[in-house]
Amino acid sequence: MDILTIIEDKKQGRALTREQIDYFARGAADGSLPDYQLAALLMAIRLNGMDARETADLTEAMAQSGEMLSPDVGGVPVDKHSTGGVGDTTTLILAPLVAACGGKVLKMSGRGLGHTGGTIDKLESIPGMRVELPEEEFLSAVRSVGCAVVGQSANLAPADKRLYALRDVTATVDSVPLIASSILSKKFAGGARAIVLDVKTGSGALMDSLEGSIDLARAMVDIGFHAGRKIVAVVSGMEEPLGSHVGNALEVKEAIDVLSGRAAGPLLEVSLFLGAQMLYAAGIAENAQKGEEMMRAALESGAGLNKLEEMIAVQGGDSRICRDISLLPKAPLIVPVPAEKDGYLSHVNGTALGLAAQRMGAGRVKKEDIIDPAVGFVMEKRIGDYVKAGEIICTLHARDEASAREAEEKVRAALTFSENPANKARLLYALVTPEGVSHLSE
Ligand code: URA
Ligand code: CA
Secondary structure (H helix, E strand, O other): OOHHHHHHHHHOOOOOOHHHHHHHHHHHHHOOOOHHHHHHHHHHHHHHOOOHHHHHHHHHHHHOOOOOOOOOOOOOEEEEEEOOOOOOOHHHHHHHHHHHOOOEEEEEEOOOEOOEOOHHHHHOOOOOOOOOOOHHHHHHHHHHHOEEEEEOOOOOOHHHHHHHHHHHOOOOOOOHHHHHHHHHHHHHHOOOOEEEEEEEEOOOOOEOOHHHHHHHHHHHHHHHHHHOOEEEEEEEEOOOOOOOEEOHHHHHHHHHHHHOOOOOOHHHHHHHHHHHHHHHHOOOOOOHHHHHHHHHHHHHOOHHHHHHHHHHHHOOOOHHHHOOHHHOOOOOEEEEEEOOOOEEEEEEOHHHHHHHHHHHHHOOOOOOOOOOOOOEEEEOOOOOOEEOOOOEEEEEEEOOHHHHHHHHHHHHHHEEEEOOOOOOOOOEEEEEEOOEEEEOOO
């Protein structure tokens, strides 16, 4: 096997064999292939693409480049992955609800980077919560509670780690086979057998056009088909934050509000939709509609909130926060932001809102930055709402006056008001399964 032939084959647009792909992934993981040859091959893949079989092979090869969890959790291990959002706390809502319905949610999550939040950072705002569990403890938590959420272990898909870093500096991020295999290699290594993907579409998403997002969703569903894992993908909008709360402890609070029945809206609706697909994909519900009924029943009975409480306790956190949210970290300054004039909220720049929260301290600019769990903001209005001058559009939770002033400016700049009525933002666009694409209407 030699790398020059592999690069040449892909340069000429030929499909690579499983052996060639294994050689490439192994060489990326163990350092035997240099950056320049990996980069050349990545660009050839970016330009000439990969078919479904090659993409599935690359996914498996990258997954197998490091440790592979083969979990015995007393059921089908199910996971959910979102391709990035702001104010997107679905994991903290659907994992306990799915567990309450008998699912085994095995969730490895990332930290926030850039404008998007990370579930692990959110969980760390809970006093005492441990997100780095040894493998046996993680699996035992999933077995006993039905869900656990931990940080991604360092040796998961090392080939992807190296290739992703190279893609970042060689303009080869925007490739459907490379994105799809990158995301799923980590899920496969993490042991998931059933996977529900939430593929975001719109500005700030991996794919900004709906067609591009559906292509990415389809590529990932196809990988599942070739690799013998059940994968379904939902394409959803990310025009504005899904929930109203943006910030780590604030998003935990919002998840508890939803599980307690005190809050509803798009965050709950998308969580129920994704959770229903998880129950179906894991073979617990006979179809997604039954899955949704089970999810709603677990919400209404309080079983979901009980599961969150159990999960926090088993991971060492102060589970009393589920009944008393005042035990979560609080920001010293709470500053309402009033509307300056009457109008309809017509556009929200979600990426800019995410960056505003990051700047307040809720996210990192550099990898080693320390997060302030208490800060962020609560959006009081959504796209389509009519607002009168003086009405509160957003409430800031800030560390000090200066950061509150800066955040107010950034939040205002992220919102557009219009004199004409504006439609609500679209939440769900399409459902992609091995059977095909169905466009969703609302
Ligand atoms: N997230 C990943 O893990 N990989 C990509 O290529 C893009 C987003
Ligand atoms: Ca959204």
